[in-house]
Amino acid sequence: MSLLLEVEDLDKRFGGLHVTRAVSFRLAAGDRLALIGPNGAGKTTLVNQVSGVLRSDAGRIRLCGEDVTRLDQARRVRMGLARTFQITTLAPHLPVQRQVEMALFEREGLSARAWRSIDAYPHLQDEARSLLARFGLLAHAATPTQDLAYGEQRLIEMALALALRPKVLLLDEPMAGVPKGDGARLLSALDALPKDLGVLIIEHDMDLVFRFANRILVLAEGAVLASGTPEQIRSDPKVRAAYLGHSS
């Protein structure tokens, strides 16, 4: 069982605010680790640190055995670490298919090519279209992303991350803003994620968490409150007191 991601004693302060306190966890191939905790616990900050958007003050991050703590986000992505954003982060005017192709060009290292048209790479276009088809977005291939429904934009977020064929995927509240009951396509996309992928997911919806995750990490005030299997977490009195009191 290969270790994809090792986070050791990760620490971060914003001035006087200690937002991440010596957080450690591991992600192996096939893991579905859910990161839960009350609002303000520092979940997104932690993901930002792991993905490279934020510089950590202390601690180590190892991706497939290599130390990436000092590397910038782009470098970590190229090494196999992909993420989605809680607030949809898409290029608003680009058509959906172009956005996926952009991810593919980047993955293949072709984004420096300046002579041939983007239409002249049929194998990548086919891959983009089949990825869109898997997400049920093929009908909107030529639509600018800002013209799509919100739920579909969330799907594109996930599609872009998967287009990169990452080894580790960080999902920051993929269901954010999608009303309960409307998320069927997103849920099936989550279920259909590659089996050997290591996934860390931030979520508030407890039903989803207990259904999807094989391990749970509970964060409160920047520190790890508890970690273990869903059953362990469900019966942990500390967690019940701090968090599971507000059941959804």
Add this chain to the structure above:
Amino acid sequence: MNTQSVLTTQATPEAAAQAQPRCASPWLAPAILLAAGALACLMLPDQLGLLTRIFVTALLVLSLDLVVGIAGLATLGHAAMFGVGAYAAGIFALKVMPEPLLGLAVGVVAGAALALASGAFLLRYQGFTFLMLTVAVAQIVLSLAQKARGWTGADDGLSGFGIDPLFGRFAFDLEGRVAAWYALAVLVLVLHLLSRLVNSPFGLAVRGIHENRARMAALGTPIYVRLLTMYTIAGAVAGAAGALSAQTNAVVGLDSLSFGLSAEILVMLILGGAGRLYGAVIGTVVFTLLHHTAASINPYHWLFVVGFLLMGVVLVPPARLLGFVRRRMGALQ
């Protein structure tokens, strides 16, 4: 409320299978431009000087479109690359040899070099800071040009150089015929090259950076390198425009480095629409013709026209206006 509305968008079944984005051909716009430009040169033989100026300026505004329209970097210092290209070509003609195509190459290299050097510094910043720094850099170049009297002639300008016949055969005549065709040819060729550039994976990546940097970083794009490359290419094109200007006018002045020029070309670009390359050409034509007619009446009235046009263009972007018109036409049918 329709519970399906969050997750699905309306799309007709026919559209489903066909929907696929396609890029325009990189031959179309240049072909149209060549035809229009050639027609203008043939039908208006006494306006060749004006036409040459339009072609050269359009080339400069095209280079600005790469930076502003494609890469999304608002700059008020772009004239620096133009001026540097102009002075480099002029000095080359004066002190080394008056061969036009080599001079053009010298201008290209000079513009690219300045863009590379300044961009390496500038692109570490964004937004208002970047804008102000472009002003600072351009003003520094202007001050250096003023200082270097021996090379640039400072306020008197650089002159006294001739240009050899193009390809050894076509001498630059007094009516300006060769100059006009020369400028048009370079403009059309560059428009074709840039059309290819913008529709390439590199161009797509830069457009992505323009629209959402965070998204591109999350895809692993080396943002700084891509932007610097685009900025350097833009500098090369601006330098080419400068060289053409020097060669067709046989004089280079300090106004080719001025803040006023940087602002003017920005206005031209916006009038024609930024981000689509051909908009740069359209904007240049519109602006220059307006200026030509209005300024001869009263230079201040000219400012009225441009001022209102600018405010109008910002309040009602042409793209939105076009979309509005298109929807109206659709409703009529």
Add this chain to the structure above:
Amino acid sequence: MAYGMVLFVIAVGLSITLGLMRFVNLSHGAFAMVGGYCAALLVREAQWNFWVAVPAAVALTAALGAVLEASVFRHLYRRKELEQVLFTIGLSFVLIATTNALAGPQVQLIPLPPALAGPIDLGWRTLPAQRLLVIGAGLGIAALAAWVVAYTRFGIWLRAAVDHGGTASSLGIPIRVVQCASFAAGAGLAGLGGILGAELMPLEPYYALKYLVLVLVVVSVGGMGSIAGSLVAAVALGLIETASKYLASDWGSLFFFVAMAFLLAWRPNGLLKR
């Protein structure tokens, strides 16, 4: 020193506007021009008393600023920088053309009352009274602005709005009032600067754009929204400009802009901000 003070008085309004509304207003120079022109015309054509005309001109300019802010500018706050730049440049063009249409292209002089026309002996130097007034006014305005920001309710609102724009309105701060009032104040101050600096920076229709670059330098180096920063930057740049005029005039503007580039690069958020 006087030059720097004039720059400060003009720039402080733009700095607040940039810090508060993130609105790049390149027509700010036009407010200075309008203020100067109003004063010049009121004193010369309408024969008003200098000491009445100046506040009236400042008030008129402030009113113009308020009107523009409430009717047009506020709709542009959420637009991109480039669009704000283009719109305000367009507005400057229109104002320049209007000024020319109304008052002609020649330089406008503001006749000074006898009290200000002569020199004043300070003991170690004699300075023209007008220069002293400028320096005094600059310092006075800096002090007044600092006092307003630090000690009045409006000042608290202003600081909250600048530092935490998003949440300020939910705290019960009347954001629109703060925005419009500070914009008007900035415009009025710019007008005052135009009046005070009429000797150093002659009033003619192109004034709106001619000195814009200098004002932008002061604001960007001093930091958007920082009054103290603008003061320091303006004085520093004023001194550099005067010093380089004495040393070697050619290197003057070069040094000026190298300093600007260096300072901006070192402290992108301005001299005194962190």
